[in-house]
Amino acid sequence: MPKDTLNNIPQEKRERILREAALAFAERGYAATDMAALARRCGIAKGSIYNYFESKEELYVYVCRDGMEKSRSAVWGDTDEGWNIYQDIDHMFRSGVEFARAHPEFISIYLNAGSTGVQHLTQDLIVELEKRTADQLKLRLRQGINDGVVRKDLDVNLTAWIINNSYVMLLAALVSRHFELRMREYLDIPNAMSAEDVSVQRERTIQLLQSFLRPKS
Amino acid sequence: MPKDTLNNIPQEKRERILREAALAFAERGYAATDMAALARRCGIAKGSIYNYFESKEELYVYVCRDGMEKSRSAVWGDTDEGWNIYQDIDHMFRSGVEFARAHPEFISIYLNAGSTGVQHLTQDLIVELEKRTADQLKLRLRQGINDGVVRKDLDVNLTAWIINNSYVMLLAALVSRHFELRMREYLDIPNAMSAEDVSVQRERTIQLLQSFLRPKS
Amino acid sequence: MPKDTLNNIPQEKRERILREAALAFAERGYAATDMAALARRCGIAKGSIYNYFESKEELYVYVCRDGMEKSRSAVWGDTDEGWNIYQDIDHMFRSGVEFARAHPEFISIYLNAGSTGVQHLTQDLIVELEKRTADQLKLRLRQGINDGVVRKDLDVNLTAWIINNSYVMLLAALVSRHFELRMREYLDIPNAMSAEDVSVQRERTIQLLQSFLRPKS
Amino acid sequence: MPKDTLNNIPQEKRERILREAALAFAERGYAATDMAALARRCGIAKGSIYNYFESKEELYVYVCRDGMEKSRSAVWGDTDEGWNIYQDIDHMFRSGVEFARAHPEFISIYLNAGSTGVQHLTQDLIVELEKRTADQLKLRLRQGINDGVVRKDLDVNLTAWIINNSYVMLLAALVSRHFELRMREYLDIPNAMSAEDVSVQRERTIQLLQSFLRPKS
DNA sequence: AATGAATGAGGATTCATTCAT
DNA sequence: TATGAATGAATCCTCATTCAT
Numbered sequence: 001m002p003k004d005t006l007n008n009i010p011q012e013k014r015e016r017i018l019r020e021a022a023l024a025f026a027e028r029g030y031a032a033t034d035m036a037a038l039a040r041r042c043g044i045a046k047g048s049i050y051n052y053f054e055s056k057e058e059l060y061v062y063v064c065r066d067g068m069e070k071s072r073s074a075v076w077g078d079t080d081e082g083w084n085i086y087q088d089i090d091h092m093f094r095s096g097v098e099f100a101r102a103h104p105e106f107i108s109i110y111l112n113a114g115s116t117g118v119q120h121l122t123q124d125l126i127v128e129l130e131k132r133t134a135d136q137l138k139l140r141l142r143q144g145i146n147d148g149v150v151r152k153d154l155d156v157n158l159t160a161w162i163i164n165n166s167y168v169m170l171l172a173a174l175v176s177r178h179f180e181l182r183m184r185e186y187l188d189i190p191n192a193m194s195a196e197d198v199s200v201q202r203e204r205t206i207q208l209l210q211s212f213l214r215p216k217s
Numbered sequence: 218m219p220k221d222t223l224n225n226i227p228q229e230k231r232e233r234i235l236r237e238a239a240l241a242f243a244e245r246g247y248a249a250t251d252m253a254a255l256a257r258r259c260g261i262a263k264g265s266i267y268n269y270f271e272s273k274e275e276l277y278v279y280v281c282r283d284g285m286e287k288s289r290s291a292v293w294g295d296t297d298e299g300w301n302i303y304q305d306i307d308h309m310f311r312s313g314v315e316f317a318r319a320h321p322e323f324i325s326i327y328l329n330a331g332s333t334g335v336q337h338l339t340q341d342l343i344v345e346l347e348k349r350t351a352d353q354l355k356l357r358l359r360q361g362i363n364d365g366v367v368r369k370d371l372d373v374n375l376t377a378w379i380i381n382n383s384y385v386m387l388l389a390a391l392v393s394r395h396f397e398l399r400m401r402e403y404l405d406i407p408n409a410m411s412a413e414d415v416s417v418q419r420e421r422t423i424q425l426l427q428s429f430l431r432p433k434s
Numbered sequence: 435m436p437k438d439t440l441n442n443i444p445q446e447k448r449e450r451i452l453r454e455a456a457l458a459f460a461e462r463g464y465a466a467t468d469m470a471a472l473a474r475r476c477g478i479a480k481g482s483i484y485n486y487f488e489s490k491e492e493l494y495v496y497v498c499r500d501g502m503e504k505s506r507s508a509v510w511g512d513t514d515e516g517w518n519i520y521q522d523i524d525h526m527f528r529s530g531v532e533f534a535r536a537h538p539e540f541i542s543i544y545l546n547a548g549s550t551g552v553q554h555l556t557q558d559l560i561v562e563l564e565k566r567t568a569d570q571l572k573l574r575l576r577q578g579i580n581d582g583v584v585r586k587d588l589d590v591n592l593t594a595w596i597i598n599n600s601y602v603m604l605l606a607a608l609v610s611r612h613f614e615l616r617m618r619e620y621l622d623i624p625n626a627m628s629a630e631d632v633s634v635q636r637e638r639t640i641q642l643l644q645s646f647l648r649p650k651s
Numbered sequence: 652m653p654k655d656t657l658n659n660i661p662q663e664k665r666e667r668i669l670r671e672a673a674l675a676f677a678e679r680g681y682a683a684t685d686m687a688a689l690a691r692r693c694g695i696a697k698g699s700i701y702n703y704f705e706s707k708e709e710l711y712v713y714v715c716r717d718g719m720e721k722s723r724s725a726v727w728g729d730t731d732e733g734w735n736i737y738q739d740i741d742h743m744f745r746s747g748v749e750f751a752r753a754h755p756e757f758i759s760i761y762l763n764a765g766s767t768g769v770q771h772l773t774q775d776l777i778v779e780l781e782k783r784t785a786d787q788l789k790l791r792l793r794q795g796i797n798d799g800v801v802r803k804d805l806d807v808n809l810t811a812w813i814i815n816n817s818y819v820m821l822l823a824a825l826v827s828r829h830f831e832l833r834m835r836e837y838l839d840i841p842n843a844m845s846a847e848d849v850s851v852q853r854e855r856t857i858q859l860l861q862s863f864l865r866p867k868s
Numbered sequence: 869a870a871t872g873a874a875t876g877a878g879g880a881t882t883c884a885t886t887c888a889t
Numbered sequence: 890t891a892t893g894a895a896t897g898a899a900t901c902c903t904c905a906t907t908c909a910t
Contacts, residue, residue, distance in 0.1 A: 005894065029334035031248035035880060045896045050881065108332070114395040115325070115332040117246035127398040134403045158418075158425050161403035162383050169382040178331040181344040186351045186378035201375075208375050212429040222869070252905060262871040264907080273905065439873065463768035465682035469901060479875045484902065542766070548829040549759070549766040551680035561832040568837045592852075592859050595837035596817050603816040612765040615778040620785045620812035635809075642809050646863040656890075686884060696892040698886080707884065 002062055006052040017042045017052065022063045026108035026175075030060055030118045057121060064113065064122040067106035068129045074099040076132060085140035085150060086210050089163060092133070093206050096171055097198060104175040111172055111179075134160055141213075150213045163209050170205060174198065219279050223269040234259045234269070239280045243322035243392075247277055247335045274338060281330065281339045284323035285346045291316040293349060302357035302367060303427050306380060309350070310423050313388055314415060321392040328389055328396075350384075351377055358430075367430045380426055387422060391415065436496050440486040451476045451486065456497045460542035460609075464494055464552045491555060498547065498556045501540035502563045508533040510566060519574035519584060520644050523597060526567070527640050530605055531632060538609040545606055545613075568594060575647075584647045597643050604639060608632065653713050657703040668693045668703070673714045677759035677826075681711055681769045708772060715764065715773045718757035719780045725750040727783060736791035736801060737861050740814060743784070744857050747822055748849060755826040762823055762830075785811055792864075801864045814860050821856060825849065 006014060020042045024033045035056055039046045053059040075095045079088065100107045113122045137160035144150030172179035173193075180193060189197060223231060237259045241250050252273055256263040270276040292312045296305065317324045330339045354377035361367030389396035390410075397410060406414060440448060454476045458467045469490055473480045487493040509529045513522065534541045547556045571594035578584030606613035607627075614627060623631060657665060671693045675684050686707055690697040704710040726746045730739065751758045764773045788811035795801030823830035824844075831844060840848060 008894075029246070029248060029332065031246060032334050034878085036878090046880095047882075047897065048895055051894065056880070111328075112332045114389065114393050114399075115246065115329045117249050119394050123395045123398060126395060127402060130399045130402050138403075153428075155421060155425060157404045158421055161386075161400065162379075162422070162425065164403065165382045165386040166379050169378075169385065172331065176331050177336050178340040178343060181340060182347045183378065185344060185347050186355075186381065187374045204372060204375055205379070208372060208379065211370075216433040225869080251903085253903095256872095263873095263905095264871055265869080267906070268869065443873075463680070463682060463766065465680060466768050468899085470899090480901095481876065481903075482874055485873065490901070545762075546766045548823065548827050548833075549680065549763045551683050553828050557829045557832060560829060561836060564833045564836050572837075587862075589855060589859060591838045592855055595820075595834065596813075596856070596859065598837065599816045599820040600813050603812075603819065606765065610765050611770050612774040612777060615774060616765075616781045617812065619778060619781050620789075620815065621808045638806060638809055639813070642806060642813065645804075650867040659890080685882085687882095690893095697884095697894095698892055699890080701885065702890065 001058055002053050003051065009052075013044075017044070017049070018063060018066055021059055022067060022103075022105040022109065025060060025063060025112070026105035029112055030056075057118075060118065061121050061125070064109055064125055067103070067109055068125055070103060071099060071106055071110075072129055072132055074102075076136060079136075083140070084147070085137070085144040085213065088136060088140045089209060090206055092137075093167060093170070093202050096167055097174065097202050100171045100174040101195075107171050107175040111176060130164075133164060137163060144213065148215070151215050154213065159213070166205055166209065170202065218275055219270050220268065226269075230261075234261065234266075235280060235283055238276055239284060239320075239322040239326065242277060242280060242329070243325035246329055247273075274335075277335065278338050278342070281326055281342055284320070284326055285342055287320060288316060288323055288327075289346055289349055291319075293353060296353075300357070301364070302354070302361040302430065305353060305357045306427060307423055309354075310384060310387070310419050313384055314391065314419050317388045317391040318412075324388050324392040328393060347381075350381060354380060361430065365432070368432050371430065376430070383422055383426065387419065435492055436487050437485065443486075447478075451478070451483070452497060452500055455493055456501060456537075456539040456543065459494060459497060459546070460539035463546055464490075491552075494552065495555050495559070498543055498559055501537070501543055502559055504537060505533060505540055505544075506563055506566055508536075510570060513570075517574070518581070519571070519578040519647065522570060522574045523643060524640055526571075527601060527604070527636050530601055531608065531636050534605045534608040535629075541605050541609040545610060564598075567598060571597060578647065582649070585649050588647065593647070600639055600643065604636065652709055653704050654702065660703075664695070668695065668700075669714060669717055672710055673718060673754075673756040673760065676711060676714060676763070677756035680763055681707075708769075711769065712772050712776070715760055715776055718754070718760055719776055721754060722750060722757055722761075723780055723783055725753075727787060730787075734791070735798070736788070736795040736864065739787060739791045740861060741857055743788075744818060744821070744853050747818055748825065748853050751822045751825040752846075758822050758826040762827060781815075784815060788814060795864065799866070802866050805864065810864070817856055817860065821853065 021038060024038045024041060027033075033056075035049060036046050039049050042049075049059065053062065075092060079091060083091065110126060113119060113126050138156050141150060141154065141156045141159055145152055145154065145156070169179060169183070173183040174180070183201075184190070184193065187201060189201075193201075238255060241255045241258065244250075250273075252266060253263050256266050259266075266276065270279065292309060296308060300308065326339075327343060330336060330343050355373050358367060358371065358373045358376055362369055362371070362373070386396060386400070390400040391397070400418075401407070401410065404418060406418075410418075455472060458472045458475060461467075467490075469483060470480050473483050476483075483493065487496065509526060513525060517525065544560060547553060547560050572590050575584055575588065575590045575593055579586055579588065579590070603613060603617070607617040608614070617635075618624070618627065621635060623635075627635075672689060675689045675692065678684075684707075686700060687697050690700050693700075700710065704713065726743060730742060734742065760773075761777060764770060764777050789807050792801060792805065792807045792810055796803055796805065796807070820830060820834070824834040825831070834852075835841070835844065838852060840852075844852075
């Protein structure tokens with residue numbers, strides 16, 4: 001969708017533009033992002049952005065697509081086919097948090113995509129990303145039930161959704177002041193969460209969710 | 218915070234303004250909401266809004282505060298002190314879904330508040346609302362443990378957060394196309410969710426979450 | 435087509451805006467006319483124009499319609515039903531030249547409408563104006579033939595067209611440097627045409643055209 | 652006026668550039684013609700145009716000059732010194748229509764040149780072309796009078812101008828929707844004019860104009 | 869208190885022209 | 890010589906806010 005010109009410029013520049021655009025959209029949202037300011041921030045002329053993209057919308061969609069791909073490969077890029085649901089949950093939360101630390105902007109954009117205004121531009125794109133995770137979790141839960149390591153009475157779909165809900169809210173807490181405050185409120189964390197805090201809570205969340213899955217016996 | 222003038226107009230008018238403003242902000246987001254269009258849809262003159270509110274920001278904050286209050290009283294207004302955590306979860310999900318159906322605009326605004334752009338204006342306001350729910354859930358969980366109806370090994374705070382995560386995502390699915398698509402993806406619901414679908418999934422979610430709490434016995 | 439606001443402002447202002455807009459479009463053409471400069475020239479703020487008109491196009495169309503109406507009433511407003519073709523030609527050329535002197539901008543806009551670029555916006559509008567003149571001339575020619583004061587072998591339609599061709603080119607010469615130079619070239623007028631020159635040539639043209647119509651006797 | 656470079660490129664390319672530039676200016680007018688789009692349609696790089704011409708203006712002037720030369724040679728290139736005014740009128744209308752069919756773009760440019768915006772760039776150029784026709788018609792009219800085949804009382808200059816007025820308007824009708832509609836309105840032609848229609852009207856026009864010249868017998 | 873015309877800073881986009889390769 | 894990426898002034902239009910009535 002971007003213009004050919006985008007492929008004819010140095011990779012470093014292309015990446016810088018995408019990075020700064022993602023950061024800008026994440027910081028201020030689509031509507032409040034100013035193309036002139038964005039260009040300045042990228043170190044290029046206002047008109048140059050329009051050599052690469054038809055419009056602000058196209059740039060936004062491209063940034064989202066890029067983030068989605070980066071996210072997918074960061075979270076699920078190196079899973080082991082042999083893992084079970086417990087290992088997958090563990091991996092998902094760890095790699096997810098890692099990705100959110102490296103690229104908080106994409107998590108913000110993900111949250112924006114769920115909010116109002118530009119949903120229509122990106123929802124399909126992002127739902128595609130959800131599908132990857134949904135399929136993975138559902139598959140592993142089914143295997144776990146078959147293997148007798150997961151409670152037989154669990155509704156696989158619903159359980160996958162519930163697990164992912166907390167995953168999403170954890171990542172949200174890493175990039176959104178509101179969701180961070182909410183999480184600290186629930187978890188009685190008085191001060192801004194340190195990386196250490198996050199790791200601890202991530203581990204506890206993993207363990208608690210895992211404990212929900214285990215057969216009662 | 219609004220001007221005194223707001224109290225000198227007919228209640229019907231005041232409510233209409235708040236309702237339409239909430240709808241407008243919910244539909245398009247803060248930045249993309251046009252004060253002129255908003256005035257038109259309220260049936261009042263552009264200038265009149267500025268007789269009641271200092272600025273667009275103040276109006277937005279007031280709408281949020283209003284939504285927060287409506288939400289709190291809708292969800293927790295008529296709880297019974299004698300209920301246990303199972304009854305509270307049941308009540309929260311039921312009244313929450315009911316509220317989201319009656320006032321989807323406030324859920325949208327809540328989600329926006331968690332996204333970028335205008336976080337700073339409303340986060341404290343909305344976190345206050347979270348606190349009410351957090352305290353309630355944590356209290357009941359503690360009581361449940363004491364009463365022997367909840368697993369003793371549960372981390373009360375984390376459990377409350379996890380429960381509420383799914384609550385938030387369920388309500389989000391009712392007002393955001395993106396989160397609806399996500400939920401349908403997880404739950405294998407091929408078509409737009411009917412009220413019936415929502416009720417069914419709400420019940421299943423309640424039961425699954427409740428099952429996580431029960432002692433293994 | 436303009437917004438209601440246009441009718442809610444003082445007549446003097448409304449007329450000033452229309453006048454200046456017509457002058458601006460006439461001077462520079464549609465594409466080269468700058469809305470900001472136009473506003474300045476009208477003594478109003480840039481945004482104000484957009485309180486009256488949806489867009490530059492709408493303003494342009496409105497100016498054209500206005501010019502067309504002014505032109506029609508100026509040229510054919512006070513004809514006498516009893517006149518014959520000779521009197522009508524005389525009247526048309528006289529009132530046409532008078533109108534072109536009072537409102538050269540509308541003649542320029544007429545010529546632009548025949549040129550490239552914005553034809554589609556105004557052609558129907560302006561052809562409507564032509565129709566008035568065409569019908570008038572054709573009617574009178576037919577009457578003249580019936581009354582025996584016009585050559586019987588004349589093709590009425592074609593004759594009307596030929597008469598009007600020179601009418602158009604005469605008015606064009608009054609507002610367009612190019613068509614003035616062309617006319618002076620043909621008529622051996624070395625210097626810029628004075629009002630006197632124009633009157634003389636108008637009279638000669640009238641007489642020559644009239645002489646073409648007379649029966650050979 | 653163009654740079655020397657223009658002469659160092661293959662003739663085919665040079666002609667293609669001129670042709671496409673003429674078409675582009677004719678289609679959209681000077682101001683609305685986009686140099687980037689023009690380069691694309693010429694099949695050359697944007698920068699290359701500036702290797703041949705200093706600026707858009709210079710290119711435009713060059714295109715006009717080229718059109719003027721083509722027009723002159725097309726219309727008057729192969730006249731016979733022995734022809735009289737009747738033959739010249741006949742020839743002028745025939746070759747003019749033929750030229751307008753082959754190169755409508757130059758007629759459009761001619762009309763634009765008479766309108767606003769870029770008059771100053773080309774008027775002298777184009778008036779030069781008019782002079783050729785004016786001189787020819789006036790000469791032949793004078794000869795006609797001397798030879799007794801033209802009414803002695805005619806004002807030679809004015810007659811030449813009147814003849815040419817209809818010539819201009821006929822060609823205009825071939826390239827401008829507005830002037831075509833106007834002509835159809837006058838001549839009661841309900842549908843778009845076919846080549847056949849045009850030929851018929853051209854013949855009638857020639858004959859009618861010629862009839863105006865003939866001595867009363 | 870209500871109105872809506874007026875304002876002008878700001879924002880997305882265009883485009884003639886330049887210049888490094 | 891040819892190319893096309895880069896530039897930034899220019900342009901259309903928006904919109905929160907003001908203020909005279």
